[in-house]
Every structure is written in C-alpha cells, then in structure tokens.
Amino acid sequence: MLKKRIIPCLDVDQGRVVKGVNFVDLIDAGDPVEQAKIYNAEGADELCFLDITASSDDRETLFEVVKKTAENCFIPLTVGGGVRSLDDISRLLHYGADKVSINTAAVENINLVAKASKKYGSSTIVIAVDAKKTGDHKWSIFTHGGRKQTEIDAIKYCEEVANLGAGEILLTSMDRDGTKMGFDNDLLSNVTSTVDIPVIASGGVGTLEHFLDGVIVGGANALLAASIFHFGEYSINDVKRYLAEQNIAVRI
Amino acid sequence: MNLAIINYGSGNLHSVHKAFEVVNNELSKPFEIIVTNKSSDIEKADKIVLPGVGAFQDCKNAILRIDGLYESIEKMVIEMKKPFMGICVGMQLLAERSYEFGECEGFGWIPGEVIKLDALDDCKIPHMGWNEIISQKHVLFNDILQGTDFYFVHSYYFKTKTADHCIATTSYPNSITAAVCKENIFGTQFHPEKSHKNGKKIIDNFLKWETV
Secondary structure, rough: OOEEEOOOOOOOOOOOOOOOOOOOOOOOOHHHHHHHHHHHHOOOOOOOEEEEOOOOOOOOHHHHHHHHHHHHOOOOEEEEEOOOOHHHEEEHHHHHEEEEEHHHHHOOOOOOHHHHHHHHHHHHHEEEEEEEEEEOOOEEEEEEEOEEEEEEEEHHHHHHHHOOOOOOEEEEEEEOOOOOOOHHHHHHHHOOOOOOEEEEOOOOOOHHHHHHHHHHHHOOOOOEOOOHOOOOOOOHHHHHHHHHOOOOOOOO | OOEEEOOOOOHHHHHHHHHHHHHHHHHHOOOEEEOOOHHHHHHOOOEEOOOOOOOOOHHHHHHHHOOHHHHHHHHHHHHHOEEEEEEOOHHOOOOEEEEOOOEEOOOOOOOEEEEEEEEEEEOOOEEEEEOEEEEEOOOHOOOOOOOOOEEEEEEEEEEEEOHHHHEEEEEEEOOOOEEEEEOOEEEOOOOHOOOHHHHHHHHHHHHHOOOO
C-alpha cells in the first residue's frame, strides 16, 4: 500500500536556514544540509526547501545547498521559491532537485505548467498554491509569498493545473499557516476530491491529531510541516508512530 | 572495472551518479564510474546504468539524437551481455512499446508494453511515494525483506509479456511491475537512488551482480 508521506520543510534565505531545528548537537544550525541530514536519518519521506532569498543575485547560494543535500540525502528533494522559468527548473534539477515547485509564475502564466510538465515529466512539477478563505467553501489564490491577492478560485485553479499536467499540488492554507490550529480540512477535502493528482497538505499543523485529520478528513496524500519539527516538539518518528497506531500506512 | 552511467540529459542523472558513487566507495571502489554519452566510453564499460525521468518518447529521442549512443549500448548489453540497469523510464525503455503521449517503440529487449496506470479506488495518478514490494528470490534483491518500501514516481508501468521477466511487484491497487530482469538486463520502476538505505542496497547488489 502506498504510504502517506511526511515532509519537513526548510525555509532557506541566502543559503541559510531561517527558522530551523534547535538540535543541540548540530555544529552549524543554520546549515540546511546539516538539517536535511538529520531529517533524512529520522525517516523523512521527502524534503522540501523553500527559498525565500529576496534578491536574485543571491540565489546562487541555493544551488550549492541543493547540490550538497542531494549528495548526502538519498530521498526525494523538492525545491521551490522564486521559480520563474523553464531555465530555473533546469538549473534546480541539474543541481539535484527531484521536483520543483512553482507558485506565482504558474498563476501569472498558466502555460508554464503545461510546458514544464511536458518537458520534465509531470512527476517533476509541483504546483504550490497559497489559498485564503473568502467565503463559504470559497478560497482565493494569493501570489508573491502571500502578499498579493487574486480573484482566482483555488479549487478551480487546482483542477486546471492538474489538467495541464502538474504532478502534485502543494496546498497551503494561509488562514492556518503558523496558527497550529490544524490544516484547513475543508479546503483540503474540496481539492483532494476534485483532482486526481496527489495533494500535499500544508499550513497549521500543531499536534499529532492534526496530521491524522489531514489524512482522514482532508484526504491528503502527504503532510508537510515546518515549525512542529523545527522546534523539536515532535520528531518525524513520533508522527509516524502515532499515525501507524491509528492504522494509517506510513513508512517506518 | 568501469561502470558507465548514460548521460542524455535525464533529470535524475545527478542523484543516480551520487548514489552509485557512495555505494561504490563503501565497497572500496571496485568501479571507475563514468558519466558519459560517448560510444568509446560505453564500449569499455563492464556495467551500464540508464537513468530516466520524464516522458518515454522524450527520453528515447534524447538517446537517439546522440550519434552512435544507442548502438553502443545495444552492442554491450545484447551482444556482449554486460550487466545493465535501467531506472524508471530507463527501465520502461526496455519494453517493445509505450503508449505515453501516443504509441512509441522502445528498445524491445524485454517483451511487453508500457501502459497507463488505472485510476482505481482512491489511487491518485502519478503513483508517487513509498510503496512496498514483493520480490522473487533473486540476487538483486539480496537482503531486501519482503514488503520493503521503495520510492516510486510514475503514471505508466511496464506490463511484461511473461511473468518470468517481472521479478518484483508493488500494488496500486492492482499488482504492477516494480522490477524486471532478463538475463543480464535489470530494471527498476522505483528509484533506488531516492529510496534511502534499501535503495543503496539494490545498487550494492547490482554492483556485485555477476551474470554469466
């Protein structure tokens, strides 16, 4: 049986982890490669890097990080943040990313989704969707790291990118992100029941039960979390053991 | 000994190269690993690895575009019987044909076809993530327990004509091919280079594999 994936996410700024794990024995806590190694050893099913480097001049540092991580961690690595073009995707894949996530650029130019999926294969292209509730069972897409609102309906958009060949959707609830109130399972279940491609739930996880709800209520295929792991509240193993006890198939 | 990893621009080349290098180092470097698309290198190789991600047709065309590349691989694998390992689309290419984005001929080294996965039950397509395999007794699966998880990412799968050539399966929800083998030709649908320790073990088994 296919396992539900647990994916830790690291925010990287100019090659450094912004909000990272407080591991005591870590020599360099700001080094994404060191943190990735720990997650790899703990049993993470995949890793996700979100590059939040503001200036494109400083983005070179990300490539080194991706390269070193790929050399050390033999699990899939998704990299996103600032991906604008096919060239950007090519470079990330060349340095060792397995999947590339596209957010704003896909909203601005939906053809990029089709072109990228055709060129690199659907399974390489993850579409990151930042959604915020705007009404009853209605969500709108935000771009530019959540700073810019659009009129685009999130559910319809997810359906469209899936039809254009996206391999996966990374769905973040902006209402829940950072709140520790749990995933927006209403949003999740609306998307997971609409699209045939896998959906990664993101935003809001604060307890072990939230992971379970994301799977059972939200229908998520994978669960992404950042701070719950970074602050050492729970390890990846804790989450997996808990889910296994609840009869959710996970890789132990 | 030489091990050639074929470079035709495949997305997973870097990961495959690194994984093979790490395992090779752990074995005290029995192989000189070369990443290449040159016939001269391939014809000196003792083992050959063909990575592959993306669409079947694109991968095949990318190989054919490089002058003499396919011919030298075929010579080494089919005539000289050198151990060969294909990964993901690199494994699907061994089939007679694929139906991804229209019909396209494969290498035809192992009888069978590459067809779309059925979207049954709540199974999403692509089949993406860790799934357990059941393998036949084979040296390439030495020290791999039944039910071990490997990392899969694909929407099409290799339906072999004869069950003998399918040496491992996974279920999604039907039983589908996870690995094929015919004489000196081995291929995995999953990504050993992304399957952590157990993936490394498969690579280790391939490096030690002696076909006669």
